[in-house]
Amino acid sequence: MAKNIVEFRNLKTYFYTEEGVVKAVNDVSFSIREGETVCVVGESGCGKSVTALSLMRLIQSPPGKIEGGEIIFDGRDVLKLSEAEMRKIRGNEIGMIFQEPMTSLNPVLTIGEQLMEPLMVHKFMSKKEAWNKAIELIKQVGIPRAEQIMTSYPHELSGGMRQRIMIAIALSCDPKLLIADEPTTALDVTIQAQILDLLRKIKQERNMALMLITHDLGIVAEMADYVVVMYAGKVIEEAPVRELFKNPKHPYTRGLLKAKPIIGKRQDKLYTIPGQVPNPIGLGNYCYFSDRCEYAMDICRQKIPQLTADENGHKVACWLYEGEWKK
């Protein structure tokens, strides 16, 4: 089995707001192996993006602060590195692409300048070398007329092209891990299909690990090797992709799978999870899903369930399964 490239160990990232402390990432542990695609799924506010930003050490402080835990990337704890050492990892060993291809490119620099910058800073290339490498990258992400694109500005490109450029920038320094935070959410379906196809292709070519953050279970099924489901700042279930879709255990995961209408499967009424995500401030010592859960028992309202693995390595944090492990 391949070794771990990233390990989140009991990560805690809190935000201090006027109303109180938001435990955006509340004791999260999981790992990503070399060359593996791990999808982190969950609804808005569940902490999936903050987990990725913590790894990149891009949490704005104040109001945010990483309060505890370790993030081991390639043998080092990134939370202990100096800012200078961190800068060598960011954009170099870890690439990142964001949801909004419109706002994540600098509007006053040409595409060429933005592509060449990391190459010259991290790989110490000369301008000429960086130029050639940049053209090669543009071709790799499937954009024709590379020379012309190099001198274009972001506003001259379509959303799909901009996202391809973002991918090219993220790939420029041959990262070991690519973090893609909702990379296709702002794009149309036919363009989304192109981008997912591209991500799959480059991942295979480079044997790079991919941490894909999404709320779309369809994308998860299509891209993931391994899935981590988050709810209200906690990992509530994780398993290899087949296992998760065949045998979802947590009532929230099951609910999500049932609530989504699926092409080709017509039903009269959609299943709904009642209620809404709890207010992240002042959550106590109970299962955060208990007030929406149809199986909630007394213990669910008294104690936080811990993530526990079954014999297949399928982990779930739910009191319903607590008895099973003890058998």
Next chain:
Amino acid sequence: MSEPLIEVKNLKKYFPIRGGVLQRTIGYVKAVDGVTFTINKGETLSLVGESGCGKSTVGRTIIRLYDKTDGEVFYKSIPIHSLKKSELRKLRPKIQLVFQDPFSSLNPRLRVGDAIGEALLDHGLISKNELRDKVIETLEICGLAPYHIDRYPHEFSGGQRQRIGIARALILDPEFIVLDEPVSSLDVSIQAQIINLLMDLQQQKGLTYLFISHDLSVVEHISTRVAVMYLGSIVEMAARDELFDHPLHPYTQALLSAVPIPDPDLKRERIILEGDIPSPANPPKGCKFHTRCPIAKDICREQIPEYKDVGGGHFVACHLV
């Protein structure tokens, strides 16, 4: 077959592009370029397509939030675009709109109760004494609580705000509602709640919907009939089952195959379209889809395909069908 409630005939909406020192019109964005369809009473017609295909513009031009460029829209045989402003105003309560973004479509300084009741009062459909009871009743129908009436929009979550948006339309007792991407900004678990609410309301009140969306899985769930738009034109329209089981237009086929399905064991032949959607200011000649069509022939580059019924109300505009 039931009677048509809305008839749209060759509707066109062009937006002028201004340029130069004198800000003269130098061209047009043909957002809607001749669409024709009817919506029968009690059904849901969905308009699907990608950004910029003109689906929202159709929705807004139908209810005359935009003035048409050409064509006409009939509501129960009344030509909406030929009415005087005062006549149109009388009709307004019957045709309503729910927006995509529940965050920007509510006035942050207006209590929810006032936002919902405002139109009713404005149209003189209710007395002040009765208003509060009516608002509370509508809140409850939409799954909100009576005490929400005095709260402000920022105190609500996205799903609840969308319920407020629906309540605001519903209180006028409309017959026809344009739903412009009503669930696109919501999380899956909340999305399902709103879809069920919309479908329940339709059954109870016999509402007619025009459902505008880019999400094909939601469209398949909610629709009676579906129209697929590309660059301002309808390329295919059929009953829901027919369209999803036997899509004929290559664009519809590609669109359907591009939707990710939550089943990791499913291996399908995926049609990945090349390139981007062309600009509606300068659409391709002939069939507008030919630049991305995997099976385009010479004729597609030269002639505009006819939009024709291929049997049983299944309309398609493609030379190769």
